[in-house]
Amino acid sequence: xxxxxFIGRFSAEYLPSDPATIGAAIGMPxxxxxxxxxxxYFKKWSYLWNExxxxxxxxxxxxxxxxIAILMLLRGGADALMLRAQTxxxxxxxxxxxxxxxxxxxxxxxxxxxxxxxxxxxxxxxxIALPLLLGARDVAxxxxxxxxxxxxxxxxxxxxxxxVVGGFSNGGWLGYPPLTGLEYNPGPGVDYWIWALQIxxxxxxxxxxxxxxxxxxxxxxxxxxxxxxxxxxSVLVSMVLVMLAFPVLTATLAMLSLDRLAxxxxxxxxxxxxxxxxxxxxxxxxxxxxxxxxxxAFGIFSEVIATFARKKIFGYVTMVAALLxxxxxxxxxxxxxxxxxxxGANVNAFFGIMTMIIAIPTGVKLFNWIFTLYKGNIRFTAPxxxxxxxAFSFTIGGVTGVLMAVPALDFQVHNTMFxxxxxxxxxxGGVLFxxxxxxxxxxxxxxxxxLHDASGKLAAYLWLGGFILAFMPLYVLGxxxxxxxxxxxxxxxxxxxxxxxxxxxxxxxxxxVTMVLGAIYSIWKRKELADTDGDPWDGRTLExxxxxxxxxxxxxxxxxxxxRDEWWYQKKNGIKPPQKSDYVDIHLPKNTAAGVYIxxxxxxxxxxxxxxxxxxxxxxxxxxxxxxxxxxxxxxxxYTLTAQQLYELDRKASL
Amino acid sequence: MKRLVRLSILPLAISGFxxxxxxxxxxxxxxxxxxxxxxxxxxxxxxxxTLALSALVVLPVFTLLSIFxxxxxxxxxxxxxxxxxxxxxxxxxxxxxxxxxxxxxxLITWSTSNSLDPYKKIESNNETxxxxxxxxQWKWLFIYPDHGVASVNELPMPVxxxxxxxxxxxxxxxxxxxxxLGSQVYSMNGMSSELNLIANKIxxxxxxxxxxxxxxxxxxxxxxxxxxxxxxxxxxxxxxTSEETLTMNNYETLANPDTIEEPLFYRLGDTQLYDKIxxxxxxxxxxxPDQPETHDHxxxxxxxx
Numbered sequence: 001x002x003x004x005x006f007i008g009r010f011s012a013e014y015l016p017s018d019p020a021t022i023g024a025a026i027g028m029p030x031x032x033x034x035x036x037x038x039x040x041y042f043k044k045w046s047y048l049w050n051e052x053x054x055x056x057x058x059x060x061x062x063x064x065x066x067x068i069a070i071l072m073l074l075r076g077g078a079d080a081l082m083l084r085a086q087t088x089x090x091x092x093x094x095x096x097x098x099x100x101x102x103x104x105x106x107x108x109x110x111x112x113x114x115x116x117x118x119x120x121x122x123x124x125x126x127x128i129a130l131p132l133l134l135g136a137r138d139v140a141x142x143x144x145x146x147x148x149x150x151x152x153x154x155x156x157x158x159x160x161x162x163x164v165v166g167g168f169s170n171g172g173w174l175g176y177p178p179l180t181g182l183e184y185n186p187g188p189g190v191d192y193w194i195w196a197l198q199i200x201x202x203x204x205x206x207x208x209x210x211x212x213x214x215x216x217x218x219x220x221x222x223x224x225x226x227x228x229x230x231x232x233x234s235v236l237v238s239m240v241l242v243m244l245a246f247p248v249l250t251a252t253l254a255m256l257s258l259d260r261l262a263x264x265x266x267x268x269x270x271x272x273x274x275x276x277x278x279x280x281x282x283x284x285x286x287x288x289x290x291x292x293x294x295x296x297a298f299g300i301f302s303e304v305i306a307t308f309a310r311k312k313i314f315g316y317v318t319m320v321a322a323l324l325x326x327x328x329x330x331x332x333x334x335x336x337x338x339x340x341x342x343x344g345a346n347v348n349a350f351f352g353i354m355t356m357i358i359a360i361p362t363g364v365k366l367f368n369w370i371f372t373l374y375k376g377n378i379r380f381t382a383p384x385x386x387x388x389x390x391a392f393s394f395t396i397g398g399v400t401g402v403l404m405a406v407p408a409l410d411f412q413v414h415n416t417m418f419x420x421x422x423x424x425x426x427x428x429g430g431v432l433f434x435x436x437x438x439x440x441x442x443x444x445x446x447x448x449x450x451l452h453d454a455s456g457k458l459a460a461y462l463w464l465g466g467f468i469l470a471f472m473p474l475y476v477l478g479x480x481x482x483x484x485x486x487x488x489x490x491x492x493x494x495x496x497x498x499x500x501x502x503x504x505x506x507x508x509x510x511x512x513v514t515m516v517l518g519a520i521y522s523i524w525k526r527k528e529l530a531d532t533d534g535d536p537w538d539g540r541t542l543e544x545x546x547x548x549x550x551x552x553x554x555x556x557x558x559x560x561x562x563x564r565d566e567w568w569y570q571k572k573n574g575i576k577p578p579q580k581s582d583y584v585d586i587h588l589p590k591n592t593a594a595g596v597y598i599x600x601x602x603x604x605x606x607x608x609x610x611x612x613x614x615x616x617x618x619x620x621x622x623x624x625x626x627x628x629x630x631x632x633x634x635x636x637x638x639y640t641l642t643a644q645q646l647y648e649l650d651r652k653a654s655l
Numbered sequence: 656m657k658r659l660v661r662l663s664i665l666p667l668a669i670s671g672f673x674x675x676x677x678x679x680x681x682x683x684x685x686x687x688x689x690x691x692x693x694x695x696x697x698x699x700x701x702x703x704x705t706l707a708l709s710a711l712v713v714l715p716v717f718t719l720l721s722i723f724x725x726x727x728x729x730x731x732x733x734x735x736x737x738x739x740x741x742x743x744x745x746x747x748x749x750x751x752x753x754x755x756x757x758x759x760x761x762l763i764t765w766s767t768s769n770s771l772d773p774y775k776k777i778e779s780n781n782e783t784x785x786x787x788x789x790x791x792q793w794k795w796l797f798i799y800p801d802h803g804v805a806s807v808n809e810l811p812m813p814v815x816x817x818x819x820x821x822x823x824x825x826x827x828x829x830x831x832x833x834x835x836l837g838s839q840v841y842s843m844n845g846m847s848s849e850l851n852l853i854a855n856k857i858x859x860x861x862x863x864x865x866x867x868x869x870x871x872x873x874x875x876x877x878x879x880x881x882x883x884x885x886x887x888x889x890x891x892x893x894x895x896t897s898e899e900t901l902t903m904n905n906y907e908t909l910a911n912p913d914t915i916e917e918p919l920f921y922r923l924g925d926t927q928l929y930d931k932i933x934x935x936x937x938x939x940x941x942x943x944p945d946q947p948e949t950h951d952h953x954x955x956x957x958x959x960x
Binding site: 172179309342359399405413489 | 668680683685686687688695697698701705706709713716719720724729733735736738739740742749750754757761763764765767768769771774775827828832834837838839843845848849861863865867868870871872874876936937
């Protein structure tokens with residue numbers, strides 16, 4: 001009997017066959033079963049369902065984003081170790097993995113690190129911090145926030161299923177056709193890549209809308225745009241970029257999947273299509289994406305530096321101007337990713353010059369941070385150490401970026417290990433270090449205790465040292481002729497540099513272990529590290545005015561803002577304890593499972609499209625529409641917390 | 656004592672890294688920095704100049720950051736001005752100086768984008784050699800249409816003669832790069848890109864594919880063999896009399912996806928071979944052009960040269 005109507009193109013040949021994937025294929029489900037069994041054994045299902053899965057509280061959604069991001073950092077990090085282990089031993093004739101596995105691993109490494117680590121950590125930190133910094137009770141659309149997170153989660157599940165069934169794309173993290181087209185890649189790998197990105201990307205777009213509206217409409221009374229913390233400005237700019245760029249990604253991936261599913265010819269060289277169109281489109285999203293990630297990290301540093309230097313941020317207005325300049329410029333530089341595709345000299349020169357102009361506002365921000373330290377009273381806590389490491393690494397990444405912005409130079413380093421070193425320089429040294437600073441900075445606000453500081457500093461040093469060992473050799477290797485994405489090479493003089501690079505990745509792994517152990521130690525010692533008054537760093541902005549962990553309603557009484565760094569000056573001028581009459585009834589969103597159901601439907605539709613199981617696609621999409629409609633017609637989505645209840649809750653939380 | 660240990664960590668770490676990288680680099684050849692062709696030579700000069708220009712910003716950043724971080728740390732009793740908001744003079748300085756630096760760099764970018772444009776013919780008293788390059792899965796086919804020969808994975812070039820490359824792919828997008836000679840360019844199917852290089856020193860230089868195009872990508876390397884003009888002519892004569900003839904028929908066998916160990920040499924049996932390979936990707940165009948040349952690289956603007 002022919003089951004293909006039921007299972008699509010799935011067959012036994014897509015089950016794992018080599019030892020590494022069989023290991024993962026057995027280990028991963030066992031791990032999941034163990035976790036599920038533990039939840040059942042400890043009777044935590046209802047807690048998990050009521051407190052987490054159905055939650056619409058931005059802080060809890062933020063914590064879940066962070067959890068997934070950290071989990072995926074471990075997965076992507078393991079991928080990195082595999083890649084550099086292979087290149088370290090390659091000339092000795094040892095092949096740890098076959099080429100196909102190697103290519104899947106670097107594709108997975110890039111896709112996971114960008115979409116599920118960097119984006120996940122970014123949305124996590126924004127969820128945790130942004131409403132509190134704005135003096136808002138929640139994001140503008142709490143339910144949409146839950147949908148965003150669960151779509152992100154569904155994308156993450158899809159990318160990890162590929163490890164077990166069917167394999168992943170081998171076309172690099174941006175999957176240029178024709179390599180990712182039907183002709184060269186008919187299997188499900190590329191479809192896994194497309195649908196994991198597509199589903200989580202729609203979640204990102206919804207988040208972009210959500211946070212933009214939150215910033216524009218939900219600021220505390222008195223907080224004009226120019227009184228917002230710099231972090232809020234940087235998130236605003238980043239989210240505007242999300243709204244402009246992510247539709248391009250969605251459309252591009254949709255066209256690529258139409259090429260693959262319906263044999264259309266958007267990006268094939270025959271049938272009137274053009275692969276160069278894809279390269280342009282994917283980078284029209286891809287370049288703003290880099291700024292989408294780095295700007296919130298810049299915002300975090302702005303808050304961290306002002307807090308720990310105990311000083312106003314230097315040059316607030318120019319900081320905002322620089323952010324806006326970067327916002328505009330980030331859309332007119334995409335062609336610098338393919339100077340070597342044969343555009344004319346003047347086109348190349350235009351995009352090259354636009355690219356280096358971005359260095360100006362970026363440099364301005366760096367100088368403003370440095371001069372915030374000038375005549376400050378600096379406490380070197382873990383977040384500050386992450387800033388110092390960032391300043392070093394990001395500056396070097398900036399210089400190599402300017403080098404590559406000169407088209408005539410790019411011709412000699414494009415798509416080599418030099419490029420690999422450059423973007424890790426800015427993404428690890430910029431984005432990740434920024435998010436790590438944010439984790440150490442805001443952790444007490446959501447958990448009620450600080451992270452162990454010394455282990456945080458040690459982790460920063462290990463990351464920086466490991467970074468230098470891992471990537472400085474790659475710069476040199478690129479100039480020696482080592483191109484990116486190679487699993488073997490013939491020149492034995494490259495090997496020592498690749499070995500040092502592998503050791504560097506190992507040192508970074510030690511840094512990750514230090515962070516994880518530090519967090520476990522902090523949980524163990526949470527009594528000693530407790531944040532009793534909600535303001536562990538002597539902070540400046542409104543999130544430190546509420547108790548830690550922040551209550552689900554954020555602010556019992558809506559704060560009135562008169563100036564920048566409102567909380568700092570309230571503390572100076574003496575805080576009036578609130579009267580009972582200050583409390584009013586507030587409306588809060590009810591928990592809902594609709595977000596999870598929507599994501600399950602979207603995920604199943606994605607799996608159906610990957611495996612060509614058309615009945616599943618139909619059922620899932622009908623289900624999805626039905627859930628959305630049902631939610632739309634549900635008017636009972638809020639509940640009221642009376643002034644009396646709020647008063648009692650607030651007194652309990654402040655004790 | 657403890658303070659001394661702490662203070663010495665950073666200098667020790669820095670010297671450690673310097674010694675390590677000196678040991679790693681003292682015996683290696685860095686193709687991009689040790690060029691053997693005029694284009695790569697100019698690119699190296701440009702690289703060094705741009706780095707020096709960047710240092711004008713980087714050095715103040717590192718210096719100021721280190722000084723301020725050291726001087727204004729907690730408990731040292733240095734000046735503390737929590738209300739300082741900014742300074743228009745200072746901020747104008749770090750808008751202004753980078754603007755000047757980037758302006759200088761922009762001028763250089765504009766001029767070098769034109770002078771080092773891969774499409775620009777290299778001026779020389781010596782005759783230009785034409786080579787048509789086809790990226791295959793996973794080998795490089797070099798066709799010498801004027802000489803009636805072809806080779807795979809070895810690129811013979813006469814020293815001091817400009818070489819004009821036309822590049823296409825019968826494979827996913829690939830890229831052609833000889834780091835010692837300079838400038839890489841993508842090769843794609845159904846269209847021609849161009850590249851002009853010159854080798855000024857006799858020797859053998861590695862060439863690579865820089866864009867992933869499938870399983871054999873890492874092994875898709877070739878050797879640019881730069882010889883005297885006489886020796887190049889001898890090679891051409893020898894190859895023209897070889898028994899292996901390359902036509903569209905055995906080209907299809909050659910184009911099968913696999914890697915090869917040893918270079919191959921052919922007499923060119925079909926001078927239109929390159930155009931036919933290009934045309935393979937145009938069969939279902941709405942208006943099939945008779946002359947593939949008209950479908951030249953559509954992104955390239957021919958203004959300016």
